[in-house]
Amino acid sequence: MNVEVTEPVPRPASANPDVPRSQLALRRVAIDTWQENVAFLHRDCAVYRAEGFQALSKVEIHANGNHILATLNVVDDDAIVGRDELGLSEDAFAQLGVANGHLASVAQAEPPESMGALFRKLAGERLSRADFGAIVRDIAEHHYSKIELTAFVVACNRDELDREEVYFLTDAMVACGRRLDWHEPLVVDKHCIGGIPGNRTSMLVVPIVAAHGMLFPKTSSRAITSPAGTADTMEVLAEVELPLERLAEIVRDYRGCLAWGGTAQLSPADDVLISVERPLAIDSPGQMVASILSKKVAAGSTHLVLDIPIGPTAKVRSMPEAQRLRRLFEYVARRMGLALDVVITDGRQPIGNGVGPVLEARDVMRVLQNDPAAPNDLRQKALRLAGRVIEFDPDVxxxxxxxxxxxxxxxxxxxxxxxxxxxxxxxxxxxxxHPALGALTFEVCAPHSGVVTGIDNFQIARIARLAGAPKVPQAGVDLLHKLGDQVAAGAPLYRVHASYPADLEFARQASGRSSGYTIGAADEVPQAFVEF
Amino acid sequence: MNVEVTEPVPRPASANPDVPRSQLALRRVAIDTWQENVAFLHRDCAVYRAEGFQALSKVEIHANGNHILATLNVVDDDAIVGRDELGLSEDAFAQLGVANGHLASVAQAEPPESMGALFRKLAGERLSRADFGAIVRDIAEHHYSKIELTAFVVACNRDELDREEVYFLTDAMVACGRRLDWHEPLVVDKHCIGGIPGNRTSMLVVPIVAAHGMLFPKTSSRAITSPAGTADTMEVLAEVELPLERLAEIVRDYRGCLAWGGTAQLSPADDVLISVERPLAIDSPGQMVASILSKKVAAGSTHLVLDIPIGPTAKVRSMPEAQRLRRLFEYVARRMGLALDVVITDGRQPIGNGVGPVLEARDVMRVLQNDPAAPNDLRQKALRLAGRVIEFDPDVxxxxxxxxxxxxxxxxxxxxxxxxxxxxxxxxxxxxxHPALGALTFEVCAPHSGVVTGIDNFQIARIARLAGAPKVPQAGVDLLHKLGDQVAAGAPLYRVHASYPADLEFARQASGRSSGYTIGAADEVPQAFVEF
Structure with missing residues (x-):
């Protein structure tokens, strides 16, 4: 295999040998608690009564030489856990790695090592490298409850972290996961900070750059708050959940791949943090930089092109804001030893026509096929980004x-x-x-004639998600007009595809409240800050 | 009954009639989710598969004309919920108020009405009266997940709220709960912001002021982060969980009571907020003011004496900080129509000798009995606070x-x-x-001779909690020396009482790491900022 994997350094068990412990039989409680370890004790369990536990307090569970921390839930039903049993949620059960019925002990846990650092951050203090190391390790090891995780995320929100703290956070996130080494001097990647529907340039940049001969082992995430991630869209065309060994073979043979990054266990703390960032729609500069750069460094990238779109409904809405974010990325990338080229792009509207996995896969294939129906904005943007990656080649x-x-x-x-x-x-x-699209459709039409002067990225993404994307790959929004197009009254602006009636209805209600399109006069089309 | 209860105005159901719904049989899932509504669906349930739900997404449940919002957990075990069942946690089941087995429909919920306001607060914006009204109503009605609750609490942490926002928050917290009216012009109360172990003055101030003839219907909380609240300590002597009708009779007959406030359903949003503030040890000025004043106004108080202790290990550590907090309390109290007298007190060390419900009840009874062993600091402080309350009497x-x-x-x-x-x-x-104290004990002794120059309120409280207080009322810490006392090397400084070996061991380890006492020279005793 041409990739070398460095595993994170495990921590020694911190069992507290002086505390007396009672033994209970382990029981898997098949509830998916989504990145939170939960332990279930019956209210009448002798251990619960004796140990002075409180609801939602943290407990330490030992079995067969392993131990985990978990948040305690109290149960009043023998069908879930008996009085002599200790229930564990699926996450916790998998993490402890001991069989059903095995004896385990449970005791009040000391708070996670990093709780003092978390409290200091909540009090507005600046944290050290060691503080971030301890917090991120505790997060990756599922020692934090959802409440503690959320507190950390919100306390680091907006501009609460200075740039060195962002570097500490990034470095800590790399340190607590696996790290890949491809044994080549130039391992390239490209990434967009997100927020622009339909923006599937990676699926064009990877084959172009790999065909040029540069090593481009691309791993992507699934959609977090968007209607499709690169992994969701690629999955329309090919398998994306591949073992690392197989990925390495593909990269060796073709200089590139387009896979889901989850199996590689890179930056595992990031996956846990996302579980609370997603429902809060939090995407602060510091967290964005740490999340993106930690994954890239852990994946073994040496050179990265980063796409920051600007527009009235993009994540970044002004050039000064984009420049501030660019400098933060550049500072942290330099500290992490990653060569970075930031490209600020036009984020005034979605890129391409389709929004949703199948629709986006269609657009990508049209561009690759040089099909006349290919969206030109997607083609042009992909070429420019691919060109910037290719310019990392010292011979170009x-x-x-x-x-x-x-x-x-x-x-x-x-x-x-x-x-x-x-x-x-x-x-x-x-x-x-002839892509298979959701059979339930409706069109949203222009209320009067004029020129398309605005397309709200956020509202189009919201409608596509309500229609079912990305969970229903055939669902989404197909844009029939873009900024600057002249439209007649009643002309269809976009078509919504869904596979389930409830989804269609949710999308219809949302588009009824706000279509996402503004129709005005030709001179009201906002100017782009940048060329593409 | 001499008290009139005003119930909060209910909101109309916001059912979305256009969305098709499937019917499932309700099932109570006996898991105590502590102030969070949780719904459980089997992963293979047709509704789960069809509706495009996501883990931890919010669902709306309708049954028999009622509806609630809940956070979705996915289950893989028929013993917890079957494929044609909808499970509800105990909180959610009680709130929906429909029998086991009744048919219910479940659908993706629109986000709670106030989510936009929450996101604006996360982005650092100032919120309006209407925003706080919507957020607090959603919180009181359990529409927020733990993640959203935590985000609100942390986003309002420290000085994020200006004083008018604190007033809006307070007013909204009163509006969403019951409100009592005692039909008397002068209804007094006293309250301490907390943080000082052993500080059980209410149990002295109430009988003194009630004996003077003023109406003092005292409702208290149980301990949140401390080793004993007034309700926990009073419960050693008498029942504290009384129906409101009975409380009103007692107040009519004796001009006072000392009861637990939970049954009165005053400021219900506060109870929900505390469920995340407690594990994070968050107690910001704005939240403290809103929590305390909303409860007092809802309970029908017209005049309040507020105790703000200052000391190196108190919640407030300097006079400027105390003055800032005082002004915030005064501003919000005036806007709420509550007469307020703030008293800044000496918070350098615990008040009285005992820390823990039984030990504190002992101290209180010693003072009331004029017992020579009564702690003089507790007596003096209670007399001064009672005096300030009595001075609300226009004839004094x-x-x-x-x-x-x-x-x-x-x-x-x-x-x-x-x-x-x-x-x-x-x-x-x-x-x-001869109070019944925890039989397992150890003493912590002076490492060398000298004068007690510091007692760490936080560490003494922590040791008492680890020893089992307040859940084990007999547990706690009995202080044998206070600031300024001369001690010999090896002399016992305090005695720890516990009822369970694990508790004793946790307390012993904590006191071993830091005893909480500093022994130094006589001139190193810190000066009090204030007289008592």
């Missing part, structure tokens, strides 16, 4: 990247490389000219 | 309150009134001269 002159990328795409070499990667990962049947 | 001249209070205490009239209240609430057997 500054400014030549775009032309090289365009040649690779126009010649069909990008398509051939994409098809090879799809075959290698495990091809799924997909006919880009 | 400024400065005369202390003398009146002392006469009532010295004459035995306070003891007689306390005994009458205890009898009326339901007396428990308690021999203050």
């Amino acid at each position: 002159r500054g400014g030549d990247g775009f032309g090289i990328a365009r040649d690779i795409l126009d010649s069909g070499r990008a398509l051939a490389r994409m098809n090879a990667i799809i075959e290698a990962q495990g091809s799924k049947h997909f006919d880009y000219q | 001249r400024g400065g005369d309150g202390f003398g009146i209070a002392r006469d009532i205490l010295d004459s035995g009239r306070a003891l007689a009134r306390m005994n009458a209240i205890i009898e009326a609430q339901g007396s428990k057997h308690f021999d203050y001269q």
Whole structure:
């Protein structure tokens, strides 16, 4: 295998040998508590009564030489846990790694090691490298309850972290997970900070750059708050959940892959943090930088092109804000030893036409096929980003990247490389000219004639999600007009696809409240801050 | 009954009639989720698969004309919920108020009405009266998940709320619960912001002031983060969980009571907020003011004496901080129409000798009995606070309150009134001269001779809690020396009482790490900022 995996250094067990413990039989309680370890004790269990536990207090569980921390839930039903049993949620059960029925002991836990640091952050203090190391390790090891996790996330929200704290956080997130080494001097990646529906450039940049010969082992996330992530869209075309060994073979053979990053266990604290950031729609600069850069460094990338879109409904809404974010990324990347090229792009509207996994896969394949129906904005943006990645190649002159990328795409070499990667990962049947879309549809039409002067990224994403994307890959929004288009009264602006009546109805209500489109005069189209 | 109860205005059901719904049989899942509504669906349930739910997403449940919001947990075990059942946690089941087995429908919920306001607060914005109204109503109605609750609490932490926002929050907290009206022009109360172990002045101030004839319907909380609340300590002597009708009779007959406030359903949002503030040890000025004043106004108080202790290990550590907090209390009290007298007191060390319910009850009874062993600091502080309350009486001249209070205490009239209240609430057997204390004990002794120059309130409280207080009322810490005392090397400083070996061991380890006492030279005793 051409990739070397460094596992994180385990911590010694911190059992407290002086505390007397009672033994209970372990029982798997098949409740999915989503990244939180939960222990269940019967209210009449002798241990619960004797130990002075409180609801939601933290307990330490020991069995067979392993131990975990968990949040305690009290149960009044023998069918869930008996009086001589200790129930564990699926996460906790898997983490302890001991069989059903095995004896385990439970005791009040000392608070996690890092709780003092968390309290100091809540009090507004600046934290040290050691503090972030302890907090992130406790988070990755599921020692934090949802309440504690949320407190950490909100206390680090907005500009609460200074840039060195962001570096400490990033470094700690890398340290607590696996780390890959591809044994090549140049391992490239590209990433977008998100917020722009339909923005599937990675699925074009990877085959173009891999065809140029640079190593591009791309692992992506699934959608967190958006209607589709790269992994969700790639999954329409190919398998994305592959063992690391298989990924390494594919990368060796084709110089690139497009896989889901979850199996690699890179930056595991990030996955836990996302479980609370998602419902709160929190995406502060510090957390964004730490999340993105920790995953890239852990994945073994040496060179990264980062896409920061600006627009009235993008994550970043002004050039000064984009510059501030760019400098934070650059500072932390330098401290982490990662070469970074930030590209600020036009985020005034969705990229491409489709929003939702199948619709986005259609757009990507149209571009790769040089199909006349291919969305030009997606093509142009992908070429420019691919060109910037290609310019990391020391043999390429500054400014030549775009032309090289365009040649690779126009010649069909990008398509051939994409098809090879799809075959290698495990091809799924997909006919880009006749994609299977959700059969329940409605169209949203222009209320009067005029020019499209605004498309709200957030509202289009929301409608696509309500329609079922990404969980229902066939669902989403197909944009029929973009900024600057002249439309007649009653002309369809976009079509919504869903597979379930309730989803369709939710999407219809949302688009009825606000369509996401503004129709006005030609001179009201907002100017782009940047060229593409 | 001499008290009138105003119930909060209910909100109309916000059912969404256009969304198709499937019917499932309700099932009570006997898990205590502590102030969070949780719904359980089997992973293979047709509704779960069809509706596109996500783990931890919010669902709306309708049955028999009622509806609630709940956080969704996914289950893989038919013994917890079957494929055609909808499980509800105990809180959620009680709130929906429909029988086991009844048909219910479940659908994706629109986010709670106030989610936009929460997100704006997370983004650092100032919120309006209407925003706080919507947030607090959603919190009181259990529409928030623990994650959303924590986000609100942390986003309002420290000085994030300006004083008008604190008023809006307070007013909203009163509006969403019951409100009592005692039909008297002067209804007094006293309250301490907390943080000082052993500080059980209410149990002295109430009988003194009630004996003076002023109406003092005292409802208290149980301990949240401390080793004993007034309700926990009073419960050693008498029943404290009384129906409101019975409380009103006692107040009519004796002009006072000392009861637990939980049954009155005053400021219900506060109870929900505390469920996340407690594990995070969050007690910011804004939240403290809103919590305390909303309970007092809802309970029908018209005049309040507020005790703010200052000391190196008190909640408030400097006079400027105390003055800032005082002004915030005064501003909000005035907006709420509550007459307020703030008293800044000496918080350098615990008040009295005992820390823990039984030990504190002993100290209180010693003072009431004018026992020579009574702790003088507790007696003096109670007399001064009672004097300030008595000075709300328009017939009492400024400065005369202390003398009146002392006469009532010295004459035995306070003891007689306390005994009458205890009898009326339901007396428990308690021999203050031979209180039943936890049989497992150890003493912590002076490491060298010198003068006690510091007692850490926080560490003493922590040791008492680890020893089992307040859950084990017999547990706690009995202080044998206070600030300024001369001690010999090896002399016992305090004695720890516990009832369970594990508790004793936790307390011993904590006191081993830090005893909480500093022994130094006589001139190192910190000066008090204030007289008492």
